[in-house]
Amino acid sequence: MAEIMRKIQDELDDVVGKNSTVEELHIPKLHCLDAVVKENLRLHLVAPLLLPRHPSKSCYVARYTIPEGAQVLVNAWGIHRDPEAWDNPLEFHPESFLTKNGKWDYSGNNFHYFPFGTGRRICAGIPLAKRLLPYVLASLLHLFERRFADGTEIDMLEKTGITLKKMIPLVVVPKPRLLLEKYGYWFCG
Numbered sequence: 581m582a583e584i585m586r587k588i589q590d591e592l593d594d595v596v597g598k599n600s601t602v603e604e605l606h607i608p609k610l611h612c613l614d615a616v617v618k619e620n621l622r623l624h625l626v627a628p629l630l631l632p633r634h635p636s637k638s639c640y641v642a643r644y645t646i647p648e649g650a651q652v653l654v655n656a657w658g659i660h661r662d663p664e665a666w667d668n669p670l671e672f673h674p675e676s677f678l679t680k681n682g683k684w685d686y687s688g689n690n691f692h693y694f695p696f697g698t699g700r701r702i703c704a705g706i707p708l709a710k711r712l713l714p715y716v717l718a719s720l721l722h723l724f725e726r727r728f729a730d731g732t733e734i735d736m737l738e739k740t741g742i743t744l745k746k747m748i749p750l751v752v753v754p755k756p757r758l759l760l761e762k763y764g765y766w767f768c769g
């Protein structure tokens with residue numbers, strides 16, 4: 581994990597530099613960060629079972645009859661960990677999103693990877709999330725080193741629900757890594 585963090589911060593230092601702060605124009609050049617966001621959304625989906633579906637008419641899917649009005653849940657969490665689609669599916673390997681560029685996107689058209697859902701009920705916030713997620717993460721990682729609070733370690737255990745949450749909240753202590761003047765009023769008081 582420490583090595584992935586170093587790669588991301590090296591990329592941020594190359595693309596953004598230590599004398600400026602992250603802007604939207606930098607985001608398309610941050611390939612390593614993009615791969616980390618995508619891999620994180622593979623393993624830790626926001627909505628592990630998507631939103632429930634209810635067919636308006638009985639229908640057949642594969643060999644199964646789905647009666648009208650039945651509640652259908654799609655186990656996207658399981659599909660994202662399918663060993664037939666992913667090498668070492670339980671491990672965090674952002675590299676797979678670097679080498680298969682373009683294959684994995686958020687369109688919902690690839691049924692091995694659809695963190696924003698798929699079809700008519702696909703997430704309505706993709707355009708916003710796609711911009712905001714890397715921008716906020718890039719800004720935080722560029723501005724701060726993060727140290728775990730004394731005696732704590734990262735633990736990725738999840739708490740199940742309609743949305744997935746961390747079982748144990750992450751507590752980090754941010755440490756500035758740029759010149760203090762880049763932090764504006766936060767550190768000037």
Ligand code: HEM
Pocket residue numbers: 621625626627630631632695696697698699700701702703704705706708709713
């Ligand atoms: C990391 C960020 C986000 C993720 C991973 C995410 C993921 C999802 C998923 C998996 C669904 C269910 C899709 C399905 O069942 O096929 C969904 C639905 C939805 N999302 Fe998001 N979402 C995110 C951010 C947002 C934001 C920022 C907004 C709004 C500003 C938003 C608005 C919605 C809405 C309105 C729906 C319901 C769509 C419908 O039922 O027709 N989401 N989202």
